[in-house]
Amino acid sequence: MNQDNSSETRSVPARVNKTNVFTSVVWIIPLVALVAGGWLLMKQIRETGPRITLLMDSAEGIEVNNTVVKVLNVDVGRVIRIKLRDDRKGVEVTAQLNADAKELMRSDTQFWVVKPRIDQSGVTGLNTLLSGSYIAFTPGKSSEEKHTFEVQDIPPIAAIGQSGLRLKLTGKNDKILNVGSPVLYENFMVGMIESARFEPADQTVHYTVFIQSPNDKLINSNSRFWLSSGFHIETSANGIKVDSAPLGALISGAISFDAPKTGDSHAVKNNDQFTLYDSQSEVANLPDGRSIYYTAFFKQSVRGLTAGSPVEYKGINIGVVTDVPYFDRNDSLHLFENGWIPVRLRLEPARMEINADAQSKDVWKQQFQTALDKGLTATISSNNLITGTKMVELTEPRGSSPKLKPHTVYGGDTVIATQTGGLDDLQVQVANLLEKFNSLPLDKTVNNLNGSLAELKTTLKSADAALKSVNSLVGKPQTQNLPAELNATLRELRETLKGVSPQSPVYSDVQSTLQSLDKTLKDAQPVIQTLKEKPNALIFNQNAKDPIPKGSR
Template sequence: MSETQAPQPIMAEIKTHNRISKVWLIPFLALAIASWMVIDTYVNRGPSITITFETAEGLVAGKTRVKTLEVDIGFVKDVRLQGNGVIAHIQLDQQVADMLTEDANFWVVKPRIGSGGISGLGTLMSGSYIEFVPGNSSELSTSYIGLEQEPITAFGVPGTRLDLVSEQGNSLSIGEPVLYRGFEVGRVEKSTFDIENRRVHYQIFVKSPYSELLTENTYFWNSSGVDFNATTQGIKVNVGSLESIISGGVTFDVPIDLPLGNAINTARPHILYPDADSVYERRQYQAKEFIVMFEDSIRGLDVGAPVEYRGIRVGTVAKIDSTLTMNSLASNEQRIPVLIKFEPARLGLPDEQSSVDLISQYFDKWTGQGLRATLKSGSLLTGSLFVDLDYYTLDTQDEAETYQSWPVMPSMAGSLAQIEEKVFDILDKFSSMPIEVTVDNINEMLASANKTMIGLNEAVTDVKALINAQETQAIPESVNKTLSQLSKTLESYNHQAPVYGELEQSLSQFQQLMRDIQPLIKELNNKPNALIFKGQMDEDPQPKGK
């Protein structure tokens, strides 16, 4: 038997693989996607900005959204304390990167109640959010100061913004209306206090097309809603809208004595007058300045008091200060200098320098004809004074003089001083009267009057005695008896009395007698001797035919 050959062992072929397993593609793919997302997020990430607020009310990191026109454009990443306020770090979308101008505005929208109404009620359900309104500047910014109040005027509304200046700080509030002849055309947007000049600045907005009403001759005044004015023609009460009555507002118009003029200059501030009358009384005119030297007390004369000519305002008191008074005291001057402005525009002349020059030309002529300045009482209740100009008949003419660089307008004692002088004259005359002789005459008159009163008392006593006499007391009783008898006599002639019946029967018998004697009277008329010669009566005539 042959030997069986053992099978040859099969050797495993070992091959070395140099490729990476496909399983590892998954993490590499995930890493690539993540890297792409990171790069895309970084490249397309919007800008980050910071906004400073006074408080963090309504701000929650990671939750509070940023919106514009109700479109979500970002969120609050972080809120931190900074100084006296808080700073919010905001992440915005790339789509608003070009809208982040330096004059853009941010504020927190939440429920508010103010003069402009109720706003932010929708946030009661959705929560507060930050509203973003782009500006008009070309410069971009990443740091902003948030507004504490919602802007009065919505973004993009066409119109005109103006700056008003007032000396009174409590006259207007944000959101109050801007009116033109009672019609609302805008709102007060902002109020700030100028510490250096101690004045209040108000920013107002007038909507288009009403902004075309604003011209260079437009004046602004505070309207309280109710204007009460008592004049010689009666009492006038002007009532504005209900809103202006409650909160007030700003009214503007062009005075009737001025043309409309060109477009208004929005670069300079405009004066906010306290009321409509102040527009005419305190308006700045081209003026000629004079000094008036008063010998009277100027108590009650204030800066801004009117200068009038026979009831027509022609100027304003410009200055009463210690400098002028000190100079007059230093020069042993007993008169008090007051600076006044003569404003030709109030007389209907153009508000130009040529009108001022015209006043200067006629000044010497007017004073030579007797034009003088006096102090008169403007109100007995308040004791206020004003300067009155008028012509007077003078015995002597005052010489022209100047005080420092101003011409001096001659003056006279005012009406109050004249009254005081007359009172003193009366007292002087009274003191110069012969008092002793006058007293003796008065005593004689009193003695004579006393005698007269005694005689009058005696006469009154006699009259009382006459009235109390028995004969006088019996007169009324006798009169009463006479009246009673007369009444009885009149009653006897009543139609129901017997006398009245007998009288009526006698009248009837008399009438029957008259009817019976009618034939006799007729016969006697025909034949007067019928009572003596009795004869036949003539037959009645008979008619006969032809």
Template sequence: MSLLKHRLAKTVKINRISAIWIIPIVTLCIGIWMLYSHFSQQGKSVTLLAHDASSIVAGKTVIKSRSVDIGIVESVTLSDDYKKVVIHGRINKEMEPLIKNDSIFWIVKPQIGRAGVTGLDTLLSGVYIELVTGKDEAGFNGKPFTLYDTPPLTAPNEAGIRINLESSQSRVVPRGASVLFRGYQVGNVESSNFDIKLRKMKYQLFIAKPFDSLVTQNVRFWKEGGVNLSLSSQGANLDIPSLDVILSGGVSFDVPDGSKFGEQAKQFATYELYPNKKSIQDSQYTDYHEFLLFFNDSISGLDKGAPVEYRGIRIGTVSEVPFYTKQIFDTNPISNHNIPVLIRIEPGRLSNVIDKPVDLASIIIREQNNGLRAALKSANFITGSLYVDLNFYPNYQNEETNIQNQEYGYDTIKTVPTGLSQLQAKIIQTLDNLNNLPLDKTVTEFNQSLEKSQQLLDSLNRLINSKDIQNLPKELKTTIDSLNKTLQGIQPGSTLQNQLQADLQKFEEIMNQLSPVLETLNDKSNSLIFAAPKKDDPQPKARGH
């Protein structure tokens, strides 16, 4: 029993770890390091919202920037309301600085546009998503981006200025149209949208640097496009823009004539878009005085924006044609034949002529007592356009002692009939005078004179057809033939003329022979009875005697 007791083994507790646990511990550490390395190198996740996911495949469609792969699409799903496509993508760690709040994503695929055919390389490689980084210094706040179908016209980080325009006109300027300054392209129309609440078109323009310095507070923007033909008193003016502007339209801007440049415009400043260049000149005259005119003549051809002139100098603009308010229509209906027209007198138009400011409205009100009146005049006989002309008419001077200068809350200007109306009245008066003439009696007497003239013509015809008158030409011909024969007898070379010349020569010889006898008789008249004394021969005289 004691021997068995001494043979029992003793157990000893070991406090160190077995070496077999080294392998799983190392494996666990490697796994943890691999997981950390995987997630730390993954980069940021971005969410893109699109209308459809055409040709976008999760795990295959890549995200690029300047043709360099910077990420990949991880998943493509629908939104909770099933109205949009939600695309989750992952950007590489080293490319995270490209993601900013104003970065732009769009799908690159084959397209035909104003710039030509683009995206042909995607026919083989498949579509991809292009990224253009922004310039927001705040970085990325994790909000979803909109995935566009077309690339941006200008990059968000490109230097320049963006301007907002508003327009209530019907003709739309398309996205991508040119922005021009005196015919030179300086930018593009980035977006074109219609505001349903305001019922206006809204545009966003981008003007690149250094042309952004041209945009100041006093510039005006107007539409370009199409061929503009204008007819005025100066003649016809044909303005033909470039072919690109004719096809797609455009926007031009400049400072109106006579206006200062002003300070530099700020980013996203809002301007009004005018219909044409001519309208921007009127926009600078914000100081005006309204007058109400009543015309008895037709206002056909007088449009809103027509000039108001004083002896050829423009001093205002027609504001409303016709101008009817409820009060005017109730007290002055159309049946009264007085058509109201509202005009604006703009003293700023005289700034180039007169240095000092002039209270033009007070002068017009005062000078009506001296015969100042308004009339409609023709601006162009071809188009039939009219304008309002102010001038002095002596016939209306001091016509009324107290002229009513205000009606319906507006200052008024008295009107006179137009030159065409006066001419028409004179023509009508002339026609009335002609109508009052005894034309019936005159026509009867004229018919009687015609009958007597016809009788006289019949008598002449009978006289001409008589035998005596018909034989007269034959006798006259015989007389002319006899005279012709007589003239032929005395013409040069005839017998009568030769005989006459011979007789004349003989007569000349006789006269030569009688010449000495006549001289002797001249000296001594009795020489025919008594012999004439002999004369001494003439002696030559000495030189000098």
């Protein structure tokens, strides 16, 4: 039995079955999770764009996870961090962009903050009153990538994809315009100012302007730029001219330019340099290669005569005053000794070539020298009585007026003889007349006049007394009855003569006498009738009206 039991309890060898680990459900789930995670990671990498740094002066209106980054009004990123810059000169904003914006981050990409703004372009950014400010940018075209940018406070002038021409303007101006101010061509807005800064070292103003296409074709190498104020008042001999610019220029001012097309003009390139002048009148008075300079000395006041005042010959503008006064080196130290003020003039041959071919500078110098040899002189005349501006007028000499020509050449320029004229000359003549009038013996003349008036008064009193006597005589009844008495006497004389024979000589003489007397009485009848009607006819003219006495002063 023991043997049987031992045989029953003998162990049997174990059999091992091999199982494939990949067929186990336990390992399938982690594997699927790993694959999904990798796919999501790759997708995240593909959809996530670059992380950029934006440098700003202030974080006003910018919030983490709320402020978005847009291009063409499409969200392409979001602000994820804001911190102070290491140099304490602003803030550093970090923004995470989408993959769509990866190729847009170039070295010439421009960023700015969009917020409510009122400027010369109008009212913009009103939609941000509810949604909040956001950061916008214009994609660059450079091949160089960049991830740190300066954020501007205002939008750039050139829009996305907009072509045009950028120019550099420099001038010593007395004011500076704001970025965004318009650039005008004949009052048409063709561009805007992109940047403006003042350089203290040389006291110049530097601008960058952008001229949109196709307006950039107006610019050539001879173009001239000047500041244009919003409201311009110009006074001249023709009166007062008021010129108003467009609304944008009225608010902030503008830069204007012209485009003279001459044979030597050529096209310009980006970032070419031009000079910026203060006004259009300064541009109009710019010299050219044929300008001729002269100097004139005046002993009268030069008040009202300024640089830019016209120089005219018989009403034709032929030049301009360039310097008032124009003293040579140390010559102003003898101002009170000499008593004259030198003024520099510039004559422009182009203004004298009216409907004529252009002549050389030497030809015009010779013609003008011939006129000077004949006595052509310069005088200061009034240009506008209201504003008191003056001008220089070139005229032929007048009479024996003294001429002033202390030098033949002064400061390298030929000197023109001068003489007084205009209102100043009139004032001198009036002053001389008043001086002569004051030297007259007025007291003696007035005393004699008073004596003559007293004698006249006595004579008038005597005449008045005589008139009263005549009126009294004429008014007596005897004088008025004189014609009737004469008629009665004649009738009696006729009765007496009836006794005289008609054949006697006495009769004949008496008859002739009576006829003469009768004729005389007939002639006297109108006079007597006039005396009856107007007793004072013997003194005053009977055909004139009665004098009306004047009242006392």
